[in-house]
Amino acid sequence: MSLKQKLQLAEGMVFFGIVLGLLGAYADSGVAVCLLGLGVLLAGTFLLFRWKRCPECGDFLGRDNADYCPHCGKKIDYDAKKTNS
Numbered sequence: 001m002s003l004k005q006k007l008q009l010a011e012g013m014v015f016f017g018i019v020l021g022l023l024g025a026y027a028d029s030g031v032a033v034c035l036l037g038l039g040v041l042l043a044g045t046f047l048l049f050r051w052k053r054c055p056e057c058g059d060f061l062g063r064d065n066a067d068y069c070p071h072c073g074k075k076i077d078y079d080a081k082k083t084n085s
């Protein structure tokens, strides 16, 4: 997977988790759905923090999809595929 695909996957999980959580909150006896949504949301957030890093120095890239690493200034190639991840 490229960095772009990973981030899309993680952001999709966060979004899906929020939707599930809301569905569970509004449904009768939807506690399990709500908890499932919370779990997906947390997993997506975890993956975002894990994956949204500079390939060069490993620093966290922040909330914006910046073109350049705020830490080392290296251009971030979101389409590059790393073989070891």
Ligand SMILES: [Zn+2]
Pocket (backbone or CB within 6 Å): 054, 055, 056, 057, 058, 059, 069, 070, 071, 072, 073, 074
């Ligand atoms: Zn960097």
